[in-house]
Amino acid sequence: MTICRCALALAIWALPLATAADDPPVIEHQPVPCTLPSKAISLCAAVSDDSMVATARIYFRPAGEDFYSFVDMSFGGISYCGTVPAPREGKVKVIEYYLQAVDDQYQPTRTSTFQMNVQPEGMCEFPPIEKDAGKAAAIKVFATNRKQGNKMHDAFVTTGVTFVPVIGR
Numbered sequence: 001m002t003i004c005r006c007a008l009a010l011a012i013w014a015l016p017l018a019t020a021a022d023d024p025p026v027i028e029h030q031p032v033p034c035t036l037p038s039k040a041i042s043l044c045a046a047v048s049d050d051s052m053v054a055t056a057r058i059y060f061r062p063a064g065e066d067f068y069s070f071v072d073m074s075f076g077g078i079s080y081c082g083t084v085p086a087p088r089e090g091k092v093k094v095i096e097y098y099l100q101a102v103d104d105q106y107q108p109t110r111t112s113t114f115q116m117n118v119q120p121e122g123m124c125e126f127p128p129i130e131k132d133a134g135k136a137a138a139i140k141v142f143a144t145n146r147k148q149g150n151k152m153h154d155a156f157v158t159t160g161v162t163f164v165p166v167i168g169r
Contacts, residue, residue: 024107025049027056027099031114034124037089038157040136041116042128044081045073045099052104056080059144062087062155063094063115067145069153069163073099083135085156087118092155094118140164 029045047056056073073082080101087095094117100110117124130136137160141152145166152163 022103022105022107023050024109025053025056025101025103027101027109027111029099029111032116032128034117034119034127035087035095036121036124036127036129037118038086039127040086040130040139040157041084041095042081042130042132042135043073043084043097043099044076044079045111046078047073047080047099047101049101049103053080054102054104054106056082056099056101058082058084058097058099060084060095060097062092062153063096065153065155067143067148068096069141069143069148070100071139071141083130083132083139085139085141085152085158085161086136088155088157092118136160138162 026048027045032043035041043058047053057070058073059068059070061068071082071084073080094115096113096115098111098113100108102108139160140162142164143166148165150163150165152158152161
């Protein structure tokens, strides 16, 4: 009789675990401590979900600014990667960024906010430089707030960057 109660209790306890199959995405990203001025930045992360990842994005801004901009990340077979515009030399010392992913059930998750120092060449040991010239020359940046206006923040190089402002109210 005791064995039956234990088996029944175990079956009831395990039932909710089997039905709770939809969790938000998981993002695995090694924070990047530094980058170089005038070089586009390539950031990658392993993003997984128990269903399907719908979007993955990099949100970034000069440290201390009010609003983030974002670039979409694309799946490259192993991880999701995105390219952030190059920081303009002398205009920004630190870039704040975080990664966000949303699954096909509209469940979001994000990383902590990271600080990436902009340092001269030789000072940054492993800069996350975008090596694909095509990606570096065709970056699409999206604003997150109307107050950002119609152009990219002047802390970033705008050559090859398409800026998409917030439209509407």
